[in-house]
Amino acid sequence: MASASYPLLYHINTRVLLTNLSTSLGRNATLDDIPDSELERCRTHGFEWVWLLSVWQTGAEGQRVSRSQEGWRNEFKETLPDLRDEDIAGSGFAITGYSVHEGLGGNAALARLRERMARFGLKLMLDFVPNHMALDHPWLESYPDFFIQGSEEKLQQEPLNYFRKHQEGGDRIFAYGRDPYFTGWPDTVQLNYANPELEEAMTRELIRISEKCDGIRCDMAMLVLPDVFERTWGKKPAPFWPQAVRRVKDHHPGFIFMAEVYWDLEWTLQQQGFDFTYDKRLYDRLREGHPKPVHDHLCANLEYQEKMARFLENHDEPRAASTFNADTHEAAAVITFLSTGLRFFHQGQFEGRTKRISPHLVRAPQEPVDTRLQGFYARLLDVLSRPAFQTGRWKLLECAPAWGGNASNENYIAYSWEDSQDHFIVAVNFANDRSQCFVKLPFVDLANTSWQLVDLLSDVSFERDGNDLASRGLFLDEKAWKYYVFSFLRGPSH
Numbered sequence: 001m002a003s004a005s006y007p008l009l010y011h012i013n014t015r016v017l018l019t020n021l022s023t024s025l026g027r028n029a030t031l032d033d034i035p036d037s038e039l040e041r042c043r044t045h046g047f048e049w050v051w052l053l054s055v056w057q058t059g060a061e062g063q064r065v066s067r068s069q070e071g072w073r074n075e076f077k078e079t080l081p082d083l084r085d086e087d088i089a090g091s092g093f094a095i096t097g098y099s100v101h102e103g104l105g106g107n108a109a110l111a112r113l114r115e116r117m118a119r120f121g122l123k124l125m126l127d128f129v130p131n132h133m134a135l136d137h138p139w140l141e142s143y144p145d146f147f148i149q150g151s152e153e154k155l156q157q158e159p160l161n162y163f164r165k166h167q168e169g170g171d172r173i174f175a176y177g178r179d180p181y182f183t184g185w186p187d188t189v190q191l192n193y194a195n196p197e198l199e200e201a202m203t204r205e206l207i208r209i210s211e212k213c214d215g216i217r218c219d220m221a222m223l224v225l226p227d228v229f230e231r232t233w234g235k236k237p238a239p240f241w242p243q244a245v246r247r248v249k250d251h252h253p254g255f256i257f258m259a260e261v262y263w264d265l266e267w268t269l270q271q272q273g274f275d276f277t278y279d280k281r282l283y284d285r286l287r288e289g290h291p292k293p294v295h296d297h298l299c300a301n302l303e304y305q306e307k308m309a310r311f312l313e314n315h316d317e318p319r320a321a322s323t324f325n326a327d328t329h330e331a332a333a334v335i336t337f338l339s340t341g342l343r344f345f346h347q348g349q350f351e352g353r354t355k356r357i358s359p360h361l362v363r364a365p366q367e368p369v370d371t372r373l374q375g376f377y378a379r380l381l382d383v384l385s386r387p388a389f390q391t392g393r394w395k396l397l398e399c400a401p402a403w404g405g406n407a408s409n410e411n412y413i414a415y416s417w418e419d420s421q422d423h424f425i426v427a428v429n430f431a432n433d434r435s436q437c438f439v440k441l442p443f444v445d446l447a448n449t450s451w452q453l454v455d456l457l458s459d460v461s462f463e464r465d466g467n468d469l470a471s472r473g474l475f476l477d478e479k480a481w482k483y484y485v486f487s488f489l490r491g492p493s494h
Contacts (some may be wrong), residue, residue: 005306005391008384009049009125010042011314011346015089015362018104030105031055031113036120043120046385047345049256050117051125051217053315054092054359055110057101061136062090065187066360079355080365092127092359093219094134094187098205100212110212123214125258128206130240131223132177132188139201140174140189141167146198148175148190148233160184179223180232193224194235203244210248215256221274222265245273258309258342260316270307276342279308286312286332287323291411291430298339298396298413308341313349315359321370322354327481330376331428334457334483335413337380338426340394350377376457383456383485392419395442399427400473402436409437412476416442423488425453429478438473443488446470450491455484463491 014031021029042050066072067088077083100110114124133139139146150162150173160183165172176184177191184190192198209216221241222228230236248255258276259269266277285293298305312320312333320329337343348357352370383389399412411431417424423443429435449466453474464474474486 006340006343006389007048008046008343008345008381009051009309010045010047011051011344012053013315013347013357013359013364014052014055014104015092016357016364017347019362020364028103030103031100031109032105034113036116039117039120039122043122045381047122049123049125049215049342053127055100055104055126056092056095057097057099058090058092058094059096059134059136062094062096062134062187063088064090065094065135066090069186072358072360076358076361079357079361080363087361087363089362090360091185091187093129093132094185095129096134096137098128098209107212114213123256124212125215125217125256126209126213127219128209128216129219130191130202131179131220132185132190135163135165135187135189137189140165143197143201144172144174145195146192146201148192149173150175160186175233178232179220180228190233191224192233192235193229193237193240194233196238199238199240199244202240203247206244206248207251210252210255214254215258215275217258217260218274219260221259221269221277222261222263225265225268228263228265239272241269241272241274249273266308267304270304274307276307276309279310279341282308282310282336282339283312283317286335289328289430289432291413294335294430295396295410295413302340302394305340308339309344310336310339310341311344311346312336313346313356314344315346315357317356319354319356320349321352321373322356326372329373331430331481331483333376333380334426334428334485335430337384338389338415338417338485343384350374379457386422386424388417388419388422388424392417392422397425397442398440399437400440402438402475402477406436408433408435411435412437412439414439418443424456425474425484425486425488427474427476427486428483429476429481432480434477434479436475436477438475440473441469452489452491453486454489456487457483457485460484 018029021033067085100107117124155162155173162173162175165174175190176186177188178184224240226236245257257274259274261269261277262280269277282297285297324332352373353367355365357364395416397414397416399409399414401409411429413430414427427439446466447470451464451466452461454461
């Protein structure tokens with residue numbers, strides 16, 4: 001099966017999944033216990049990629065910090081009112097080594113799972129955390145110069161950004177991992193990309209990871225860009241990503257890099273070799289609920305948009321079902337997942353889960369299924385399985401005023417999708433008011449024929465005259481948050 005131009009990715013919290021399996025099995029589950037039925041379900045829903053969060057080895061120090069931070073514990077208790085220490089394993093991003101955690105079955109169990117996934121046509125994505133390591137990573141003893149170090153003065157001035165480490169050769173002061181806008185993450189230590197030997201070591205780590213999976217999601221990938229690193233640490237390293245991506249792809253030409261990235265640095269990372277970059281801007285604008293910024297965002301260059309990873313939730317963001325009301329949620333999902341780029345869904349999203357699960361936790365609360373959302377996402381995934389939405393041509397459409405003085409046309413977001421077989425129109429009234437417009441259609445064969453427009457998300461259908469569609473466009477007069485995905489079926493010729 002050919003790789004889709006606009007693939008679907010399913011993001012799974014591995015430790016939570018295995019905790020659930022452990023409960024049902026009555027023993028500690030490993031990656032070997034993930035059933036084939038789960039893999040078959042992913043493929044049946046149209047997913048090409050599965051991202052397994054938090055498979056790497058973590059250590060006692062990360063767990064200790066996670067359990068002792070009062071602010072973090074308060075957050076964890078909001079998720080799990082019956083929180084126990086054993087629910088807090090430590091952050092999956094405080095990594096002591098890029099080998100699969102022994103509690104998950106180790107590297108061998110991951111290799112077996114990957115083989116089973118391949119039989120279902122699924123590709124495996126894993127994490128890479130370029131910015132920092134765990135406090136008990138062995139490199140702190142063997143290669144201390146791989147990390148940003150501080151002074152007694154720095155420790156006194158910035159106690160939330162530096163810490164003292166007792167070592168055999170004498171105490172050292174290291175920096176916690178962080179970004180330039182926040183204090184340090186106290187379960188991590190900052191890597192020093194101004195050291196060329198560290199860049200080489202991390203590139204070799206990437207090459208080793210690429211032997212275990214088909215792609216990686218790079219955590220906070222922009223933090224190691226030379227300008228960002230210099231702004232944070234006062235040292236300007238050589239560019240890391242271009243050479244690292246090239247060397248990995250020399251070994252595995254089809255390997256995929258996806259960047260978690262913010263601060264309008266998406267294009268920069270795309271130019272440095274990333275296949276996909278997070279589209280946080282679209283997500284933020286959808287949360288704000290105003291149509292014009294959403295429309296303007298989708299006017300960007302298509303080459304740029306095709307490399308965006310589009311989402312409504314992930315492990316860092318609040319759950320979509322807790323962020324949007326039901327009508328807005330569905331409208332935002334239609335806009336997000338029927339645009340171009342990689343479509344990125346999160347475990348629990350389809351069921352309408354409302355509790356975000358921190359990467360420090362291994363257990364999720366019991367929540368009821370939202371049957372309305374479950375049904376909506378089932379229909380949406382069915383639409384996305386059609387070839388035109390995976391390999392077809394996408395175009396943002398003009399929505400013209402329905403009559404003079406009526407500006408409600410600006411509330412609409414509309415796309416076309418087409419391939420050699422099919423025509424589709426996606427239209428959303430992304431506003432809290434009834435709105436009208438004429439959607440200008442790009443199809444060249446509309447005239448002298450009648451058309452049946454079938455909504456793939458509701459099975460509502462309309463008959464329309466092709467000459468009117470060609471001259472004026474598709475007239476819409478719809479309530480707040482109403483959406484359609486119309487398939488155009490040719491009727492009798494005039």
